[in-house]
Amino acid sequence: MAAAVGSEKMELNLTPLLDVVLQLIMFFMMCVNFVMDQVDPNVLLPSSVSARELPPKTDVQVIVINMEVVREDILGPDGKPLRDPTTGRVQRKPIIPRTTKVSILTYRQRSEGRISEEERRNLDPKVVFLVENATDEDLKKVTEYLKAIRYLPEDNDQRPEADKVRVLPEGNGIAAAQRFLANIARAIEATDPKKVTKLGDRRTIDVPVILRADTDALYGTVTHLIAQCNYEGFKKVDLRATIQQQKPGGG
Amino acid sequence: MARRTRASGEEMTFDSTAVFITPFLDMAFQILTFFVFTYNPTALEGQFTIALAAGESGGEQSKPVSDPKVAPVETRVKPSVSVIARSRQDGKLESLEIVHGSGGRIVIKPPASAESDVPPEYFLDELHKRLVELKKEYTTEDRIVLRCSLRMPWGLCMKIMDACRRYEVDGKREDLFPNVELDLLHN
Numbered sequence: 001m002a003a004a005v006g007s008e009k010m011e012l013n014l015t016p017l018l019d020v021v022l023q024l025i026m027f028f029m030m031c032v033n034f035v036m037d038q039v040d041p042n043v044l045l046p047s048s049v050s051a052r053e054l055p056p057k058t059d060v061q062v063i064v065i066n067m068e069v070v071r072e073d074i075l076g077p078d079g080k081p082l083r084d085p086t087t088g089r090v091q092r093k094p095i096i097p098r099t100t101k102v103s104i105l106t107y108r109q110r111s112e113g114r115i116s117e118e119e120r121r122n123l124d125p126k127v128v129f130l131v132e133n134a135t136d137e138d139l140k141k142v143t144e145y146l147k148a149i150r151y152l153p154e155d156n157d158q159r160p161e162a163d164k165v166r167v168l169p170e171g172n173g174i175a176a177a178q179r180f181l182a183n184i185a186r187a188i189e190a191t192d193p194k195k196v197t198k199l200g201d202r203r204t205i206d207v208p209v210i211l212r213a214d215t216d217a218l219y220g221t222v223t224h225l226i227a228q229c230n231y232e233g234f235k236k237v238d239l240r241a242t243i244q245q246q247k248p249g250g251g
Numbered sequence: 252m253a254r255r256t257r258a259s260g261e262e263m264t265f266d267s268t269a270v271f272i273t274p275f276l277d278m279a280f281q282i283l284t285f286f287v288f289t290y291n292p293t294a295l296e297g298q299f300t301i302a303l304a305a306g307e308s309g310g311e312q313s314k315p316v317s318d319p320k321v322a323p324v325e326t327r328v329k330p331s332v333s334v335i336a337r338s339r340q341d342g343k344l345e346s347l348e349i350v351h352g353s354g355g356r357i358v359i360k361p362p363a364s365a366e367s368d369v370p371p372e373y374f375l376d377e378l379h380k381r382l383v384e385l386k387k388e389y390t391t392e393d394r395i396v397l398r399c400s401l402r403m404p405w406g407l408c409m410k411i412m413d414a415c416r417r418y419e420v421d422g423k424r425e426d427l428f429p430n431v432e433l434d435l436l437h438n
Contacts, residue, residue, distance in 0.1 A: 021279045028286030048407035050416045051297030219408045220401030223433050239301050242294035
């Protein structure tokens with residue numbers, strides 16, 4: 001933009017503006033947090049002073065278990081969702097009966113040998129909902145709610161049995177998760193036998209499990225899942241938490 | 252610098268070399284707007300490794316898990332210290348107990364004067380103080396086994412783990428009992 005005053009030209013000096021704009025762009029680009037497909041952003045992680053920064057990303061195969069407690073909005077007297085006065089975010093609480101969405105994901109491996117289609121499918125992401133102390137009535141109610149919030153796919157009932165997302169009482173749900181882990185272990189054994197060490201009837205699989213458990217998940221459920229991982233041969237379990245900078249015990 | 256226009260083929264002349272920054276600025280502002288609107292700072296995520304304790308105990312014996320597929324991990328040596336955290340049915344912390352050495356027990360309960368629910372910070376502070384005292388008799392290699400009630404929220408269990416693992420000396424963090432293992436407590 002330029003304006004002529006008399007015979008002289010007046011030009012706007014854009015250099016400082018450009019400097020600032022480019023610096024801002026650089027700042028945002030450095031801070032941008034692309035959500036990865038294996039990380040469930042709805043999991044409300046607990047905070048911990050013990051958590052260390054994540055190691056640099058490598059090609060190492062990992063299994064990620066997300067445990068999200070399903071929540072609903074807290075409604076005010078006017079029927080509208082209540083918002084936190086400081087952050088402005090909608091306040092949420094776990095639904096009753098408490099329902100935990102467990103999703104188990106692993107990276108697909110390039111096969112070293114010939115593996116069956118079934119073993120290939122075992123490496124697909126798996127989801128199961130665990131409903132605490134559930135009666136048949138509870139299971140129906142929770143299933144309806146999960147459909148309403150689109151946690152359950154619309155075609156879930158029409159899907160083949162192997163692809164169905166299951167809503168199960170907690171004990172059965174943990175058993176289902178254990179079957180998923182067993183299938184993943186079998187598939188890893190078929191695709192990458194070097195990762196598996198056998199000692200008698202026990203095996204150790206050199207694939208770490210990353211457990212992202214929700215702060216409202218029950219201790220019993222989390223420890224049962226860790227036990228299942230250990231039982232299937234995944235001995236290294238890493239817990240995820242947000243890094244807390246305060247003194248422990250200080251709240 | 253001279254350029255020929257497409258339409259007439261006449262030569263256009265400029266006073267000096269110029270770079271057209273308008274499209275560049277447009278693009279820069281668009282990118283900036285995108286980042287400003289999508290910027291959503293999240294807490295930094297970290298991780299640490301955890302192990303399950305074997306069924307043996309220095310404190311309360313844990314019952315076998317109902318599912319036979321859930322096997323205990325491996326048999327290890329006895330833990331140096333056990334912390335037992337009991338919660339009520341609603342998940343609120345009821346009491347903490349430290350079992351150490353050969354039969355030493357420290358029970359942390361709400362003060363008798365407390366009329367309402369005691370916040371978990373009270374228990375955590377007390378636990379932390381007692382463990383710092385106990386630390387004088389142990390090394391950082393010694394294990395600590397944490398046994399929590401099944402219905403305890405995971406976030407609270409993580410806070411108890413923190414109280415067991417680290418402490419601060421002159422603003423600097425030191426290891427307390429970094430080797431924490433988890434076990435179940437059926438109550």
